[in-house]
Amino acid sequence: MDISSYVLLSHEQALRRRLDVAANNLANVSTAGFKREDPVFREYVEKTGDPQSPVPTTSLVLDQGATHDSAAGGFQPTGNPIDVMIDGPGYLAVDAPDGSVAYTRAGYLKVADDGTLVTAGGLAVHGEGGQPIAVPPEDIGKLSIRADGTVTGTTGALGRIEVTVFGDEAGVDPRGDGLFTATGGRGSSAAETKLRSGGVEGSNVQPIVETTNMVEILRAYQTSMKMTEALGDMRKTAIDKLGHFG
Structure with missing residues (x-):
């Protein structure tokens, strides 16, 4: 040849x-x-x-x-008050099935049987400090999420969803299962966090x-x-x- x-x-x-x-x-x-x-x-x-x-x-x-x-997709209303879209840069940190920390922009959220706030796939969503957000039984179905990520129920604030941002998007790699892997991120403060509840971010x-x-x-x-x-x-x-x- x-x-x-x-x-x-x-x-x-x-x-x-x-x-x-x-x-x-x-x-x-x-x-x-x-x-x-x-x-x-x-x-x-x-x-x-x-x-x-x-x-x-x-x-x-x-x-x-x-x-x-990294351009944002459009807002898609779902009717679920605890579904969220990140308005701006950043990712939701979750516990991946292999035990590592992964990241996602898909904000379909629900409460697991053990009272933990999780994604639609059952992955625990990280609150501040990487801790899970626990929801008391009496607050299930009565949750709301503020723009700064604070999760509230009838008993008051239950925790705050932490949005992780990365200085270099080139280091954020898709895993192939709807999640991303990355290192060197930092949790955004309440003043920086902008979440829009009642829907999710669509594909771009x-x-x-x-x-x-x-x-x-x-x-x-x-x-x-x-x-x-x-x-x-x-x-x-x-x-x-x-x-x-x-």
Whole structure:
């Protein structure tokens, strides 16, 4: 395989990666708190041929991973007074199933059987200091959440939901289960916290944009395939002519 085929192959692999990311974005257009992703690539320069050649190097495409778009999604009313949307930067800290601390923007909340405030998936939501928020039996169904994150019932304040913010969003990585992993965050103060109750944050995916991206990717892939076929025809013609010459 000559170098032109390697270049085209790296390009097609990059296109496939872009298509996978765009398809995943579209699949999560209705997922609360989902952040659309963009693939990241880097150039790999390979030394080829004679150093004295006019083109001594060749650029290839390598997959570097993906980064998420931190832009907020729209507010989606749910009718549940304890569902919340973070109005601004930050994440809800929760206890992940593997025992680690994870983060989410999906604010579907409920009270577990043991009286702990949890997400829809049953993950305990962190209050101030990383502690869970306990709800007395008499307050179940009578809760409200203030803009500063304070959870109140008939007996008064029960705790405050802590919103964790990160200085560098590039360090916040999706786990693939609707949660994010990150380090170096800090809990926002009551004055900084802005929660909107009665609904959740929708996905920030724009279906028309992602569909357009997919069409452009498919067209680019078709162009690359045509170039591959043209190179194959050119090689075949060259071999035929060399055979006749011999």
